[in-house]
Amino acid sequence: xxxxxxxxxxxxxxxxxxxxxxxxxxxxxxxxxxxxxxxxxxxxxxxxxxxxxxxxxxxxxxxxxxxxxxxxxxxxxxxxxxxxxxxxxxxxxxxxxxxxxxxxxxxxxxxxxxxxxxxxxx
Amino acid sequence: xxxxxxxxxxxxxxxxxxxxxxxxxxxxxxxxxxxxxxxxxxxxxxxxxxxxxxxxxxxxxxxxxxxxxxxxxxxxxxxxxxxxxxxxxxxxxxxxxxxxxxxxxxxxxxxxxxxxxxxxxxxxxxxxxxxxxxxxxxxxxxxxxxxxxxxxxxxxxxxxxxxxxxxxxxxxxxxxxxxxxxxxxxxxxxxxxxxxxxxxxxxxxxxxxxxxxxxxxxxxxxxxxxxxxxxxxxxxxxxxxxxxxxxxxxxxxxxxxxxxxxxxxxxxxxxxxxxxxxxxxxxxxxxxxxxxxxxxxxxxxxxxxxxxxxxxxxxxxxxxxxxxxxxxxxxxxxxxxxxxxxxxxxxxxxxxxxxxxxxxxxxxxxxxxxxxxxxxxxxxxxxxxxxxxxxxxxxxxxxxxxxxxx
Numbered sequence: 170x171x172x173x174x175x176x177x178x179x180x181x182x183x184x185x186x187x188x189x190x191x192x193x194x195x196x197x198x199x200x201x202x203x204x205x206x207x208x209x210x211x212x213x214x215x216x217x218x219x220x221x222x223x224x225x226x227x228x229x230x231x232x233x234x235x236x237x238x239x240x241x242x243x244x245x246x247x248x249x250x251x252x253x254x255x256x257x258x259x260x261x262x263x264x265x266x267x268x269x270x271x272x273x274x275x276x277x278x279x280x281x282x283x284x285x286x287x288x289x290x291x
Numbered sequence: 292x293x294x295x296x297x298x299x300x301x302x303x304x305x306x307x308x309x310x311x312x313x314x315x316x317x318x319x320x321x322x323x324x325x326x327x328x329x330x331x332x333x334x335x336x337x338x339x340x341x342x343x344x345x346x347x348x349x350x351x352x353x354x355x356x357x358x359x360x361x362x363x364x365x366x367x368x369x370x371x372x373x374x375x376x377x378x379x380x381x382x383x384x385x386x387x388x389x390x391x392x393x394x395x396x397x398x399x400x401x402x403x404x405x406x407x408x409x410x411x412x413x414x415x416x417x418x419x420x421x422x423x424x425x426x427x428x429x430x431x432x433x434x435x436x437x438x439x440x441x442x443x444x445x446x447x448x449x450x451x452x453x454x455x456x457x458x459x460x461x462x463x464x465x466x467x468x469x470x471x472x473x474x475x476x477x478x479x480x481x482x483x484x485x486x487x488x489x490x491x492x493x494x495x496x497x498x499x500x501x502x503x504x505x506x507x508x509x510x511x512x513x514x515x516x517x518x519x520x521x522x523x524x525x526x527x528x529x530x531x532x533x534x535x536x537x538x539x540x541x542x543x544x545x546x547x548x549x550x551x552x553x554x555x556x557x558x559x560x561x562x563x564x565x566x567x568x569x570x571x572x573x574x575x576x577x578x579x580x581x582x583x584x585x586x587x588x589x590x591x592x593x594x595x596x597x598x599x600x601x602x603x604x605x606x607x608x609x610x611x612x613x614x615x616x617x618x619x620x621x622x623x624x625x626x627x628x629x630x631x632x633x634x635x636x637x638x639x640x641x642x643x644x645x646x647x648x649x650x651x652x653x654x655x656x657x658x659x660x661x662x663x664x665x666x667x668x669x670x671x672x673x674x675x676x677x678x679x680x681x682x683x684x685x686x687x688x689x690x691x692x693x694x695x696x697x
Contacts, residue, residue: 187436187438208383215318216315219315249298256321
């Protein structure tokens with residue numbers, strides 16, 4: 170713990186782990202680390218997309234902008250919904266592999282070789 | 292807001308103590324609200340499919356019977372590739388929520404600490420007691436994977452954990468708790484006002500209040516009452532008291548105290564004793580001690596009310612119990628499983644509340660529907676996260692009734 174008036178390194182401190190052993194989700198720990206990085210990057214790309222949208226909306230409205238404008242921007246209801254829909258679609262794109270695995274679980278398709286063999290016969 | 296979209300972070304009410312967010316910090320939380328909804332909704336179904344299509348059949352083949360306990364389901368599911376991936380995603384989402392929230396709070400901690408000090412010095416609404424020790428069930432792990440738990444400090448007297456709790460609740464619940472994260476407290480108020488429209492409690496105790504987000508709406512709804520909100524964690528109370536003062540709510544005091552020892556209050560002092568999402572963060576020995584103390588300080592005719600996720604019962608499928616248990620093992624909620632497995636009615640009865648004085652009611656978060664979407668309903672239940680709860684309560688019998696019953 171820091172002294173009361175010592176300056177804090179907020180970047181370093183913010184990454185502190187929670188007490189309690191973290192479950193291993195994968196046999197290879199590299200995969201656990203990789204998930205952490207990939208989805209942190211996913212959040213960053215999402216934030217970048219939102220920032221880009223803010224810039225475009227401000228330019229549309231005023232033809233010019235400042236950083237302060239970007240920081241102060243709050244979407245109205247319609248813009249909030251448009252951005253929400255865009256984020257939803259973005260999440261759907263990056264998560265397609267997971268979503269299609271759920272679909273595949275439901276469908277229980279046979280191996281493709283089964284189909285290849287059947288079509289060669291029938 | 293369209294039904295299937297969570298509101299943007301900027302829809303939150305920014306009271307004076309609420310940490311300020313930059314454009315991109317808000318955007319990161321927006322990502323998490325969508326990501327969490329996606330995990331529980333769109334791909335959450337994969338867990339049940341994996342269970343029914345391969346995990347359960349494999350279990351039956353191996354054991355010649357069905358699982359008999361949620362832990363057997365858990366052991367089997369923890370070997371399933373899909374459930375492991377899904378759990379890794381969800382764990383990472385929780386960790387990102389903490390990291391993002393801590394970046395927001397820590398970079399402006401000087402301002403937040405100074406503001407909290409100022410509010411708390413002037414309001415008189417904060418009473419700390421350094422003699423209060425953190426109970427072992429609060430320190431064994433950092434609950435919710437929140438670094439520092441509810442009590443940790445980055446430096447003496449800071450508000451980091453309280454402020455971080457406040458900024459991130461939105462992302463964890465997908466905005467389901469409303470603009471002030473107080474949908475739970477508002478739900479309690481609505482239930483009480485519907486149940487006893489003419490009741491006007493004068494003294495109300497909230498045990499385990501953390502930052503008071505569920506106690507403040509009670510104080511607002513009963514302006515003539517005095518609300519005492521207690522917690523063992525000074526770091527959360529400092530933020531909570533300043534938050535209430537910043538919101539202009541004066542009839543609530545934040546007192547550092549343990550629910551296990553309410554000796555400073557006489558028998559029958561309170562008309563209403565409330566806990567909200569608190570019992571599952573205790574231990575098997577602490578819970579009955581707290582309930583017995585709650586019974587003692589509650590006046591005859593008074594109300595005790597606990598808001599919790601539903602208890603497990605034989606009627607609840609083992610798979611659902613297992614899913615509801617996820618946070619116990621993956622999100623540092625170590626009493627969650629044991630607590631929800633208990634017969635709460637019996638535990639309450641042992642604490643002095645007769646079974647026939649008890650009730651269970653369903654409540655859901657009260658939010659402004661113009662801005663905030665309703666909590667996902669049963670079909671898309673985020674096991675253990677949805678802002679739909681059970682209220683376990685009792686009206687404490689008047690002395691005469693107790694004698695008749697005896």
